[in-house]
Amino acid sequence: MNLLPPEAHAAWRQAVWQQAHQAPTQPRLPLCAGQDTIGSVAPALLERLAAHGVPLHSLGLHHRRGAQGETWHLNGPLTPALAQLALALQAAGLVRHWHGEALAVRDAAGSCIGAGERGIARLLGMPTQGVHLVGVAPSASDGASTWVQQRSAHKAEFPARWDTLMGGTVALGETPESAWQRELWEEAGLHTTDLHALQHHGRIRVAHPVTHGDNDDGLSYSVEHLDCYLAQLAPGTTPNNQDGEVQRFELLPPHALAERMARGCFTPEAAGVLLRVSGWGFDENGTW
Structure with a gap:
């Protein structure tokens, strides 16, 4: 499924890899x-x-x-x-x-x-598990438009940055499947019945210093293993946030999604996941 225009491939692959694999800003x-x-x-x-x-x-x-x-x-x-x-x-x-x-x-x-x-977890650099779901609305004329969310300005990490339709952490005792189903309702107000053609696109590893707004004191470091999912939203379905952690949703056609990614508007996790489900992303070991 073409979420991004073909020219995005060569230009962004290394840039997104570097964004999603940053060294700590202080020795650890x-x-x-x-x-x-x-x-x-x-x-x-x-x-x-x-x-x-x-x-x-x-x-x-x-x-x-x-x-x-x-x-x-x-x-x-x-x-x-x-x-x-x-x-x-x-x-x-x-x-x-x-x-x-x-x-x-x-x-x-x-x-x-x-x-x-x-x-x-971030203070101690402990790897965590996460899930991301990329939701699309296929269009015969312009590939697939992608639903994205703008994170709340009050989020502890990457406030007001752009994200996939749904992303969250797998809690103790959860599976990736139960985690994304829970987060799907909390963040987007959707149920599994609102999805079609659900696909699991494997897992990627993302690591980077943690910023709190514009503040990076170098004490925290995020290492996260992300299970990546892709699904089509049923026609007429619109996401609606339930937990107050999302400012708004937008539906972006491929070139608009590419332009926003090129400006670095997405979290490192979301950028990596979007490339992964587009067929251009790296795997758990950094292999493309």
């Missing part, structure tokens, strides 16, 4: 639990935590230096240790938004080995 060290690397942490974050009067060893955090370089280790059972660390980060004023929602912490094989508060 691996954060480990047992034999598993569960994320990364900026030394500046731990310095600010210690300056708040919290002995890092009291949180089970220990610095190690070995043949593979420097690492930070979080000792003890993982879920309680992360809960204690989350409370300390919150008390120190380092958590921008406390969600009260647990996310799975996974090992390199993708198995869940614990859970942590969503609000500390």
Whole structure:
């Protein structure tokens, strides 16, 4: 399905790859639990935590230096240790938004080995799972027009930027399928019965520093594995936000979508997903 004009392919492939795979703005060290690397942490974050009067060893955090370089280790059972660390980060004023929602912490094989508060996932560079659904309205004359949403100006990450029809995080205990069905209603006011020709277009990995408006203090780093879906909306169907996290929706023909992407108006996640479902995107390993 042609969501973007053919000339977008060669011009954007590398640019979108770079947008969706940005290095941290501050040095980060691996954060480990047992034999598993569960994320990364900026030394500046731990310095600010210690300056708040919290002995890092009291949180089970220990610095190690070995043949593979420097690492930070979080000792003890993982879920309680992360809960204690989350409370300390919150008390120190380092958590921008406390969600009260647990996310799975996974090992390199993708198995869940614990859970942590969503609000500390970016601070600790812990990979999260997400889902995005690209919704289209096919047109015989102009390819497929694509529904896009403008994020709320109050969103913690990328406020007022443009996004796919629906994007969200997979919570602890959810599957990607149950997550996108939930988010489909919350963000777009739609049900699965409003969709036709649903397709799963695999998974991509996106990593970049986290900005809060124009502010990037370098402490947070986002690593997200995104399942990408594409579906046609039933004729006459119009998305309608339910949770207050979307300013508005627009239906863009291919050249208008391309022009907005070229100006960098979309989040890195949305830009990567839009290329992926168009058949030009990279996969989990960065292969096009």
